[in-house]
Amino acid sequence: MSTLSCIKRDLVHHGRLAVAALVLFAGCGSSDGDDTRSYLERTLAQQFVSETSQLVTLQTYRTEDPQSEQLVVENLTRSRDYLMGLAQEFNRGQSTLKLEPFEWRRAGPAQTQWVFGFRLGSGPKKVAILAHLDTVPPGNADWRPFEPRVEARDYRGAAQPFLVGRGAADDKGPAVLALIVMRALANRYDGTNALDGLTVELIFDTSEETDFSTAYYFQEVGVPDFGIVFDAVWTVRAEKGIERPIFTVPLGPAPSNGIFIEAFNSAPGATNQIPDTVTARINGNDEAALDRLAANVANLYQQYGFDDPLYRRAPLEVSRDAKAVVLTTKVLGAQHGSVPDENRANGASPVVSLANFLAHLVDDATLAPNGVGRMLQFMAWGWGTTVFGEKHPDLLERHDQVFEQGNGTTYALTRVTTSPQDVALRLDIRYALGHHGVAWDGKSEGQLPGTSVFPDAFEQLVNRFQQDRPGQAVTVTTVNAASPDVRDPQSPRFQRISGAYERAVGAPMPLAAIGGGTDAKGQVNLVAAGPLFTLAFGPPINYHGLNEGAPIEDLQLSARILYQIMLDEIANKTTR
Structure with missing residues (x-):
C-alpha cells in the first residue's frame, strides 16, 4: 500500500488522530520497503x-x-x-x-x-x-x-x-x-x-x-x-466507586394451588457482566393453566407495557420441560456491568426484561406468589427498566460535577439465582460522589477515604418496599468494593x-x-x-x-x- 493510500485510509478512521502518527511513524506501507520501517511499526504489523x-x-x-x-x-x-x-x-x-x-x-x-x-x-x-x-x-x-x-x-x-x-x-x-x-x-x-x-x-x-x-x-x-x-x-x-449488594428473599414452600415461578436464574458469570441469558421455570399443579401459559406467553410478553413504551425487550424463547414452562431471554448489546445505560439505550438486558414481565404476571394473579415472584416484584418496584435509580431518586439517583448527569450512579441488575433456601439478586453499582460517605474537597487526588452511604440507603429502600408492598421480607448485605477515584x-x-x-x-x-x-x-x-x-x-x-x-x-x-x-x-x- 502506498503512503498516500495509507493516509487516506487512516483519515477515514481517525480524522486528525492519524496525521501526526503517520509523520512520526512513517512506516505505514512505505514505498521504500520494509527495511526503512521502524521496529515498532514492523512488529505491530507482523x-x-x-x-x-x-x-x-x-x-x-x-x-x-x-x-x-x-x-x-x-x-x-x-x-x-x-x-x-x-x-x-x-x-x-x-x-x-x-x-x-x-x-x-x-x-x-x-x-x-x-x-x-x-x-x-x-x-x-x-x-x-x-x-x-x-x-x-x-x-x-x-x-x-x-x-x-x-x-x-x-x-x-x-x-x-x-x-x-x-x-x-x-x-x-x-x-x-x-x-x-x-x-x-x-x-x-x-x-x-x-x-x-x-x-x-x-x-x-x-x-x-x-x-x-x-x-x-x-x-x-x-x-x-x-x-x-x-x-x-x-x-x-x-x-x-463500586458497590456490590446482595438482596435475598426466602424461597418458602411451593404454592399449593395454581402455577408459580419455580426458579429464575441468570447464566453463570461475573457480577460485572450482564448475562447472556436468563431462564425462568414455571410449574404447578394446574396443567391446563401451564398449557395455556405456554400457548399465550409469547404474545403476552410482546404486548406487555414496560415502564417506558420505548423500552427494547430482550428476545424470548418458550419451551417445555415435562409439564413445566421454560422461558429464556437473551442479551442484546453491551454487557459490561459498568455501562447498563449503554445496554439500556442500544441493547436489552435479559434480567430486566424477564423480571419486569413476570412480576406483572404475579401482580395480576396469573402466577401464584412465592419467594421468586416477591424478588421479581422488588426488582420491578425498585428499578423497573431504569439504570440511574430514577424510581427512587432520593435514595438512588446521584450525579455531580465530575460524573455528570447521564453519567451518574448506575445500577446493573446482573445476577439472580434460586436455591432451595432463597432467591438472591446481585447488582453491579458504579457510583458517583454523592453516594460516598465522605465528600470530595474538589482538589484532592486519588480515592476518597471512607465508605459509601449504601447500607443506609438500601435499608431505607427495603423498608419502603415493605410498606408499599407488604409481604415476605427482603434482606440486604452489601460490600463497598472501591470508593471513587x-x-x-x-x-x-x-x-x-x-x-x-x-x-x-x-x-x-x-x-x-x-x-x-x-x-x-x-x-x-x-x-x-x-x-x-x-x-x-x-x-x-x-x-x-x-x-x-x-x-x-x-x-x-x-x-x-x-x-x-x-x-x-x-x-x-x-x-x-
Whole structure:
C-alpha cells in the first residue's frame, strides 16, 4: 500500500488522530520497503495479531466452580511461558539492553495473588506499563470465544479489521501491544546509557477482573513513580466507586394451588457482566393453566407495557420441560456491568426484561406468589427498566460535577439465582460522589477515604418496599468494593500524557470519567489510559460481552501513543 493510500485510509478512521502518527511513524506501507520501517511499526504489523491470538486461545477466566482456580493458574502459566519465550527470542538479538523477567506470587485467601512481567534497566526511578491477562467468562460458546480470527466490522464510520476472541480487547491485545512497545524501546536504546538511573517495568496482572493482584504487589514492593494502566480509554480522569449488594428473599414452600415461578436464574458469570441469558421455570399443579401459559406467553410478553413504551425487550424463547414452562431471554448489546445505560439505550438486558414481565404476571394473579415472584416484584418496584435509580431518586439517583448527569450512579441488575433456601439478586453499582460517605474537597487526588452511604440507603429502600408492598421480607448485605477515584487533569502527570498524545496523534487528548474499575484505582502515580478511543462498550467491541473484538488499527495507534509516552519518560528521567 502506498503512503498516500495509507493516509487516506487512516483519515477515514481517525480524522486528525492519524496525521501526526503517520509523520512520526512513517512506516505505514512505505514505498521504500520494509527495511526503512521502524521496529515498532514492523512488529505491530507482523506480530500483534499472531501473538495476541496465542493468548486468546488460553482460557483465563474465573468462575465459582471449585476447579476454576487450578485451571486458570495453569493457563496463566502457559501465557507466562509463551510471553517469556517471546522475550528470550528477542533478547538473542540484543547486545546490552535486554528484557529481564520478574515474578511475584503468593497464595491468597481465595485465589493466587500473582504478577509477572519484564524490566528494562535497573535504576531507582521506576516507570511502568500495566495490563492484565485474566478475562471475564466467555458466555455461550456459540461465538467461538477461544478461536481468534480477524473479521471486518463497521466502526467509527468505516470498516476496520477486528481481532475477535475473549480477551482480544480486554486486555490480552493491549498486553501484547505493551510487550511490543517494550521491545521497541529495548531495540531503540540497545548499546546506550539512556536508561541509566531508570527502570521501565511491564506488569501483567493475573486477577484484575476479580481481586487486583497488583494492589498486593505494590503493598510489598512499592508503587512506580509513574505508570500507564493500558486497560481503558484515552484518558481516565475519574473512576466511580463500586458497590456490590446482595438482596435475598426466602424461597418458602411451593404454592399449593395454581402455577408459580419455580426458579429464575441468570447464566453463570461475573457480577460485572450482564448475562447472556436468563431462564425462568414455571410449574404447578394446574396443567391446563401451564398449557395455556405456554400457548399465550409469547404474545403476552410482546404486548406487555414496560415502564417506558420505548423500552427494547430482550428476545424470548418458550419451551417445555415435562409439564413445566421454560422461558429464556437473551442479551442484546453491551454487557459490561459498568455501562447498563449503554445496554439500556442500544441493547436489552435479559434480567430486566424477564423480571419486569413476570412480576406483572404475579401482580395480576396469573402466577401464584412465592419467594421468586416477591424478588421479581422488588426488582420491578425498585428499578423497573431504569439504570440511574430514577424510581427512587432520593435514595438512588446521584450525579455531580465530575460524573455528570447521564453519567451518574448506575445500577446493573446482573445476577439472580434460586436455591432451595432463597432467591438472591446481585447488582453491579458504579457510583458517583454523592453516594460516598465522605465528600470530595474538589482538589484532592486519588480515592476518597471512607465508605459509601449504601447500607443506609438500601435499608431505607427495603423498608419502603415493605410498606408499599407488604409481604415476605427482603434482606440486604452489601460490600463497598472501591470508593471513587478523582484526578486533576492539570497535574504534571496528566500534562505529560497529554503532550505525548498530541505529538503522536495531532489532536487534543480527551478525558473520561468512567464506571469501570482499573488497576490505577487508588494509585495516584498511575493513570488509566488507552487503548480505546471510545466509551461505547457495546457492538462492535462488545467489552465483557459476546463476540468481543479489538479494533486492530485503533489499538496499533494506541501503541504508538504509549511508545511516545515512554520515549518522553526516558528522555526526561532526571527531571521528573
